[in-house]
Amino acid sequence: MAGVVDLVMEQRSSERSVQATPLASHGRPPQTFREGRVCRHPGCGTRLSIYNSNQHCYLHEPMVAVRIRGKKIA
Numbered sequence: 001m002a003g004v005v006d007l008v009m010e011q012r013s014s015e016r017s018v019q020a021t022p023l024a025s026h027g028r029p030p031q032t033f034r035e036g037r038v039c040r041h042p043g044c045g046t047r048l049s050i051y052n053s054n055q056h057c058y059l060h061e062p063m064v065a066v067r068i069r070g071k072k073i074a
Contacts, residue, residue: 033051044057
């Protein structure tokens, strides 16, 4: 009986599955950085992602004030 239940559950889940197309890669892989890098902040041992170009983790990344401008009214 368990085999029949498994088959029915598998059939039901496949009926509900969603088909998707892969995201466009534009032909080039993402830029990567050296594995094993660690945040440069003293005492922080957070390992940085190979996709993180910064030298600090998110918590210790120096704050940058972004200049936001409004729409110019002519």
